[in-house]
Ligand SMILES: Nc1ncnc2c1ncn2[C@@H]1O[C@H](COP(=O)(O)OP(=O)(O)OP(=O)(O)O)[C@@H](O)[C@H]1O
């Protein structure tokens with residue numbers, strides 16, 4: 001049996017030798033994940049705000065739907081997106097299947113409900129807390145939303161980190177719509193799945209360790225941003 | 236906000252910006268996992284200027300994806316299913332491209348004594364008789380279809396013992412091998428996947444050589460009349476190259492640990 | 503009664519609010535939550551100037567009444583008439599909610615919401631900081647201030663919009679004697695400048711010091727409203743008598 005020690009030395013070896021394949025795979029992982037999460041923040045954040053602060057019929061139901069979508073199995077997302085993007089599907093003309101763009105879309109679909117649901121929770125808590133005060137200060141609706149969004153930064157950052165974590169670790173959906181094609185759509189997680197199926201467990205685990213290190217780095221970096229923001233806000 | 240939008244736009248254009256001519260090959264996993272493509276495709280790409288993008292899935296899923304027109308070439312190992320695919324009009328023509336064989340692997344101590352079996356039926360019977368665990372793909376792949384046919388020939392009803400000594404993983408060859416190794420169980424695999432498999436532990440080849448274990452790979456270009464979007468010109472270049480002397484000798488030249496994994500047999 | 507007017511800012515409840523030229527008129531104000539009547543027909547007429555003390559036991563509905571007058575709670579019935587100049591009351595909450603920002607940013611935020619032109623904001627900010635005696639803490643996180651300092655900050659934040667009607671909900675409940683007299687001084691000065699003040703307090707001595715008139719609220723109704731001396735010398739209703747007598751026992 002291959003040991004954990006093998007995994008660590010494999011991971012270490014890959015990093016120090018600057019393995020070009022590793023860098024390619026890591027680069028694509030980061031690109032896909034950041035693009036998907038950025039899009040999800042642009043859509044999920046405002047959606048969460050509307051659900052938290054807006055008043056319209058069906059808001060309650062929509063909130064439940066968004067929360068429930070957090071539990072979407074990635075494989076189902078991948079399958080649905082495959083059927084949509086397939087040459088025999090409705091969106092064949094875009095020729096997106098087996099491209100990084102398809103993987104971005106898959107992760108976008110998986111991550112948006114998470115960001116929307118967490119944003120909604122954070123913003124509705126804040127809206128309860130600040131609502132009367134802001135009305136007493138005669139804030140307009142736009143000013144209220146702007147103030148709440150600004151005050152919600154730590155919570156929104158948490159939502160973003162949750163989305164990043166989910167997207168970065170996701171394998172089922174990107175495997176189906178990306179196809180794990182060497183040099184084209186192979187990312188960290190699909191490489192790990194491939195190495196596992198080749199029985200190269202030390203390599204798979206080594207890649208897993210690198211994934212963990214990257215995830216740690218991203219979280220630390222964003223938390224650092226948050227720290228300086230707080231310092232600035234509190235002067 | 237603006238920076239986010241910009242970075243999205245940037246990365247989208249970056250992902251869109253690509254590539255010269257390419258084809259998508261819907262392939263069985265064994266050819267990809269064993270490293271064959273990594274060995275021969277650079278030569279094809281250099282000669283033709285066409286990039287071959289391999290999507291490695293089970294034979295069943297590969298056939299399905301190709302039926303949805305999501306591939307230009309099909310390379311799998313389930314002859315009757317392939318012939319049906321062509322008969323239905325999805326493929327232009329099926330060609331034998333190479334072969335290897337199936338083997339039964341298991342723990343080195345070989346509790347069911349497969350080493351002594353004179354043919355595949357006897358080997359399977361002794362597994363069932365001793366009640367030793369056998370792990371099956373259970374995923375309708377080419378290997379799984381072959382394995383089921385062998386049980387039938389041996390006259391053993393696996394359904395009756397499904398969940399008992401007969402275990403279906405419902406996953407790929409690699410995952411099934413990992414499961415067999417972890418459980419100390421027997422399983423059937425194609426030789427190429429086994430030779431390239433890294434997690435053998437104490438498992439060994441315990442039965443091989445029966446002519447019924449022959450494993451033929453076929454190649455098919457997807458029919459442009461059914462799937463107008465296919466890159467049929469480049470697909471044909473790929474099929475022709477695989478069947479050509481250059482392609483065939485590249486396949487034959489690929490070895491792992493000194494052993495040849497695939498034997499070219501195009502007409 | 504004058505013409506009904508729509509109060510021109512979003513989200514503020516305009517129903518039942520009209521504009522008068524001669525003081526504040528609360529008529530038959532009714533409010534319920536979860537089928538529970540909380541304000542049960544409040545009637546109250548107040549002068550357009552001076553300090554009115556609003557007193558009454560815990561849970562009487564004083565805070566709710568202030569919120570209705572401030573326009574942040576929508577009554578379920580009745581009406582509130584306000585003089586034209588007092589259409590935008592400022593409210594200092596019993597439990598002030600400050601933004602998670604510095605003292606300075608809290609005030610700048612309020613000045614911005616009050617539509618104070620950007621150029622004038624630094625000057626106004628300095629004034630307000632002096633008023634609250636928080637100049638030294640201006641860069642401190644607002645939520646790290648002591649309870650009394652937070653109360654003072656909330657008070658001057660309410661003044662950022664230069665309101666003509668100031669609603670104070672127990673503004674000195676958690677202040678030390680010095681800060682209390684500072685707030686009282688500020689209240690007096692504000693009232694002298696012509697700003698109407700409605701002050702909720704449980705501190706009867708404070709009501710005596712500041713109020714021109716006293717309204718007594720009990721279980722969602724105003725049971726007594728009279729000049730301050732009259733009220734404290736000779737409370738008419740049983741509720742007010744009981745309230746004042748226990749007050750005397752607690753604070754000899
Ligand atoms: N949102 C609400 N839902 C239900 N009941 C409420 C709500 N808000 C206030 N109440 C109830 O209304 C009553 C009056 O509350 P209010 O805060 O006006 O009391 P108060 O006179 O200000 O008392 P205190 O002197 O303790 O501040 C209380 O019994 C309170 O529990």
Ligand SMILES: [Mg+2]
Pocket residue numbers: 564565566596671
């Ligand atoms: Mg109160």
